[in-house]
Amino acid sequence: MLQTNSNQPFIFSSPRLREQIGASFEITLLSKWVKDKAEELLNTKTLPSSFWVSDSSGKVIVRFSDDEGDSKDLAKQLIRAVTLRALTDAPGLDVTGVFIETSSGPVDPADLKRLDREFSEYSLNRRPAAARFPQFPFLERADESALPAVAPLTKSDTNRIYATARAVGVKESYEGRVKLKEQEKQDNDEESQSTVLVDFNSILYTATKEDAKPDYKLSLPARFKRAWALPARFKQLDDVSGHLKTSMADLYRDPTRLEAAFQETAVVEQEIVQESEAPEDSQPIQETTPPLLSSVGVVHVDGNGVGVIMRDLGRAFKETNNTLDKLAKAPYPREPNPCGKKPPRVCPNNKKPPRFQWFIMEVNYRLDGVVKAAVAAAWRDMEDYAHGRQAPPVVPVLVGGDDLTVYVEGKFALPFAEAYIRHYEDLTEKDELLKQLAVVAGAKKAGPLTASAGVAIVGRNFPFHIAYDLAEGLVSRGKKLGKKKDTVPCSTIDFHVLRDATVLDPDDTLDEYKGRAQRPFLIGHYAPQRIGDATTTSAEETPTTTSQPLSSWARILQAVAAFDGKKPDGPTQTTGDPFPRARANRIVKLLAEGKEDQAATEWGDALQNTPSAGLLARQLMLLSPHSSSSDEAGESLEQIKWLLDLIDLSENLPDRYLASRISRDADCVGSQEAADGSTKGGAQ
Numbered sequence: 001m002l003q004t005n006s007n008q009p010f011i012f013s014s015p016r017l018r019e020q021i022g023a024s025f026e027i028t029l030l031s032k033w034v035k036d037k038a039e040e041l042l043n044t045k046t047l048p049s050s051f052w053v054s055d056s057s058g059k060v061i062v063r064f065s066d067d068e069g070d071s072k073d074l075a076k077q078l079i080r081a082v083t084l085r086a087l088t089d090a091p092g093l094d095v096t097g098v099f100i101e102t103s104s105g106p107v108d109p110a111d112l113k114r115l116d117r118e119f120s121e122y123s124l125n126r127r128p129a130a131a132r133f134p135q136f137p138f139l140e141r142a143d144e145s146a147l148p149a150v151a152p153l154t155k156s157d158t159n160r161i162y163a164t165a166r167a168v169g170v171k172e173s174y175e176g177r178v179k180l181k182e183q184e185k186q187d188n189d190e191e192s193q194s195t196v197l198v199d200f201n202s203i204l205y206t207a208t209k210e211d212a213k214p215d216y217k218l219s220l221p222a223r224f225k226r227a228w229a230l231p232a233r234f235k236q237l238d239d240v241s242g243h244l245k246t247s248m249a250d251l252y253r254d255p256t257r258l259e260a261a262f263q264e265t266a267v268v269e270q271e272i273v274q275e276s277e278a279p280e281d282s283q284p285i286q287e288t289t290p291p292l293l294s295s296v297g298v299v300h301v302d303g304n305g306v307g308v309i310m311r312d313l314g315r316a317f318k319e320t321n322n323t324l325d326k327l328a329k330a331p332y333p334r335e336p337n338p339c340g341k342k343p344p345r346v347c348p349n350n351k352k353p354p355r356f357q358w359f360i361m362e363v364n365y366r367l368d369g370v371v372k373a374a375v376a377a378a379w380r381d382m383e384d385y386a387h388g389r390q391a392p393p394v395v396p397v398l399v400g401g402d403d404l405t406v407y408v409e410g411k412f413a414l415p416f417a418e419a420y421i422r423h424y425e426d427l428t429e430k431d432e433l434l435k436q437l438a439v440v441a442g443a444k445k446a447g448p449l450t451a452s453a454g455v456a457i458v459g460r461n462f463p464f465h466i467a468y469d470l471a472e473g474l475v476s477r478g479k480k481l482g483k484k485k486d487t488v489p490c491s492t493i494d495f496h497v498l499r500d501a502t503v504l505d506p507d508d509t510l511d512e513y514k515g516r517a518q519r520p521f522l523i524g525h526y527a528p529q530r531i532g533d534a535t536t537t538s539a540e541e542t543p544t545t546t547s548q549p550l551s552s553w554a555r556i557l558q559a560v561a562a563f564d565g566k567k568p569d570g571p572t573q574t575t576g577d578p579f580p581r582a583r584a585n586r587i588v589k590l591l592a593e594g595k596e597d598q599a600a601t602e603w604g605d606a607l608q609n610t611p612s613a614g615l616l617a618r619q620l621m622l623l624s625p626h627s628s629s630s631d632e633a634g635e636s637l638e639q640i641k642w643l644l645d646l647i648d649l650s651e652n653l654p655d656r657y658l659a660s661r662i663s664r665d666a667d668c669v670g671s672q673e674a675a676d677g678s679t680k681g682g683a684q
Contacts, residue, residue: 001115002082004030004058005094005123011398012465013092014222015144017262017407018255020397020464022225025232026090027058027400030082032168033089034060037081041074049339053107053357056364057400061115063107063357075099087132089164090228092147092221094129098122106354109314133219140217147219152211153227161224165231170238229255236396243376245383252290252393261290261393262407263461290393295652297413297457298464300471301420303402304450304482304489305441306367310401312440317359320436324359331430334369337361366434367402370427375399375406378419382412387656402451405468410457411654414495415661417453418523418553421491424451425525442489448525452478455495457652462498470496473506478520490530493553494520497648516591517644518623527552552623554665556649557658559619563646564658565612568619569666571658579612581647588644596637603640 004010004027011023038047048068053061062078064071079097086095098118102111135141139148211218211226218226233255244251252258309316324343339358375396383391392409394416399405408416428434429448438447454474456467478492496509513519522530531552550558558568565578583606590599606613620639 001059001061001099001119002030002034002079002095002097003060003119005096006129007058007398007400008468010093010129012468013145014225015263015463015465016222016226017259017395017464018229019222019225021232021236021255021395022228023093023221024397024399025228025235026093026225029090029164029168030058030086030095031055031060032164033082033085034062034078037078037085038062041077042068047338049344050106050354050357052338052361053112054360054364055338056368061112061360065104072099072101089160089224090221091132091224092129096123096126107357109312109317109356112313133221142219142222143217145219145222147221149217150220150223152218153223157224158227161227161231165228165235168235170231170235233258239372240376240379243380245380246391250390258290258393258395261293262296262395291390293393293409293460295410295457296460296462296467297408297410297416297455298467298471299404299406299408299413299417299420299453299455300468300475301404301417301424301451301453302475302479303424304452304479304491305438305443306402306449308442309363309437309440313356313360313363316363316437316440317356319440320359320433321355323432323436324355324362327362327432330366330369332369332373332427335365337365362433363437366431370424370431370434371399371402371404373427374420374423375404377423378416381419382408382416385412385415385654385657385660387654387660402449405471407464411652413455413457414493414649414653415657417455417493417495421451421453421493421524425449425491429525442483443526444488450482450489450491450524450526452482452492452520453494454478455493456498457495458498459501462501467498470498470506470509473510474520477510481520481522488526488529490522490526491524492520493523495648495652497652512592513644515594515596516588516641518638518642519645521552521556523551523553550662550665554662555619555622556645557653557662559616559623559642560646560649560653561658561662562612562616562619564650566658568615569662571662572656575615576612579606579616579646580610583610584643584647587640588647591641591644599640600636603636 007027010027011020014020014023035047038051039045042048050065051062053063055061064074064078068074076099079099083095083097086093096119098115100111100115100118102114133147135146135148141147142149211223230253233253237251237253241251252261325345337358339354339361343355343358343362379394382394386392392412395407397405397407404420406416406420425448428438434449435446438449439445441449452475454471454477456470456474458467458470474494474496478494482490482492498509557571561568561571562575563579563584564571565574565576567573567575583602587599587602587606590596590602603613607617617639620642621635623642
């Protein structure tokens with residue numbers, strides 16, 4: 001097993017966005033390093049199907065057999081070669097390799113547990129990656145880092161990076177402009193736009209040349225992260241380009257310019273490489289410069305129960321083994337399983353087939369495909385929510401397994417998080433293997449996997465690593481609600497708008513919501529069951545509650561619309577004045593001070609004297625309080641605990657998002673009712 005350690009510190013140790021983009025990409029190179037060396041050791045271009053056991057972001061498990069040579073020696077050579085390559089191609093990345101000897105049969109769950117124990121024991125006795133960069137008095141410290149500064153990368157370094165990027169499938173060029181017909185070009189020769197292919201090697205060269213200026217003192221990890229940033233960004237866009245309407249030229253390919261949108265940087269405009277200096281057959285970048293963002297959203301999402309599945313793959317295999325031979329094609333793009341298209345059957349001589357290995361690889365690649373497809377779908381939704389303005393820049397920083405961290409414009413952070421979870425649930429429900437694993441993850445029956453999202457909305461220059469810690473704390477708080485004992489697992493969204501930078505500890509920051517807010521919110525497929533507005537599906541039973549036609553998230557948005565003085569069902573229309581912000585803030589302050597009776601009195605006064613309060617109260621009654629109070633005072637208290645949530649949501653959602661998202665749910669309900677009506681009519 002070869003595994004990268006301390007991935008989050010490796011990525012977020014740098015305050016610069018482009019270095020984080022490059023660091024995230026370096027982690028994904030582990031699989032390629034293993035594959036390259038294994039092919040060399042076995043002298044083959046096609047590795048045997050029994051070689052791969054598990055392949056996920058930052059963790060690879062492979063198998064050598066004695067038929068291929070001295071398996072123990074092969075394992076040692078592979079570990080040595082891969083860790084040395086990490087030293088040269090990704091300085092600062094901590095890669096650990098261990099091996100165990102097993103029987104000659106296929107891998108089983110007991111082998112994986114032994115391997116994990118071996119890894120844990122070895123990790124406790126090895127030097128950390130930071131020990132590679134000792135601090136001596138005569139070494140000059142790098143800018144923005146505690147590591148020593150080093151000389152700029154050489155041409156051979158950048159050429160090696162370029163060659164590796166090409167090998168992992170990063171496209172070398174993209175169409176940067178619209179190609180006109182030949183006749184139009186002749187008619188408008190001066191104003192015409194011909195197709196321009198932008199070679200990322202020239203941009204890489206430009207960025208490296210910029211970083212090599214004498215006033216830039218960078219550490220070795222920082223120089224490599226910056227060099228990897230551009231291929232990494234191209235790979236991000238390549239993964240989603242088929243899903244988006246925006247042209248590649250408008251997707252902010254250049255990480256240096258992209259960085260300037262999210263934080264102050266000394267390099268906004270790159271120098272144009274002189275023709276004599278530029279690589280052969282390359283052209284300078286022609287790039288749309290992103291706008292400077294007033295706020296930044298850090299979105300962190302973690303799957304619920306996926307860790308349980310991966311920690312007990314033996315049980316997961318038993319639960320799904322009978323269905324593996326009948327799996328349909330995944331409804332999203334994904335990598336092919338190197339162990340074969342179909343699970344192996346009984347081998348000759350009645351040997352036990354490596355079916356368990358096939359299952360692990362299939363789960364790895366299906367989860368990876370789902371996450372990438374959900375990111376692409378959510379990114380596409382951001383284009384729709386932009387409504388005529390330029391779509392916001394989206395920067396996936398950490399995409400591995402079921403984890404996701406994305407930077408986006410502050411007002412689009414919550415819409416992105418909700419869209420990602422919605423698509424993630426939809427895709428896993430349509431996947432015949434993953435929906436069966438939902439039972440292992442805690443669901444009562446096969447269905448979609450769930451996830452928890454945390455959104456930290458901060459200022460443009462706020463440190464990313466602190467915002468990430470806050471978003472991670474929000475996810476943890478959401479999981480406590482989403483995975484509540486004796487309930488069905490449910491997706492959640494939690495968020496925080498940072499206004500006071502003097503309190504940065506996640507626990508202290510989140511304590512301010514106690515008793516005066518309803519977040520985190522239950523959303524997604526299982527929310528109706530948890531909230532209590534789901535009807536029974538059996539025809540013989542009487543519905544237990546009144547069914548709500550819109551999703552829980554759409555109903556929250558309807559309350560935001562009412563709070564803003566807009567029509568809940570059609571937020572493009574106004575119904576009068578919005579609920580007074582001064583009164584709302586006053587009620588929130590009373591709740592924070594523990595004066596619940598005074599807050600309830602203030603709310604009662606608003607209901608009598610503020611025209612917009614009545615409509616707002618009706619919308620709040622449709623939402624789910626976290627309390628089971630049945631008396632009028634208790635219901636009133638639960639309603640006013642939504643006010644802080646509504647204030648923050650009102651100020652941190654894009655224009656016209658309420659209308660488009662609510663109408664989307666309404667259209668889905670209408671389509672479903674029409675389909676149901678058609679079915680009933682046919683039956684009659």
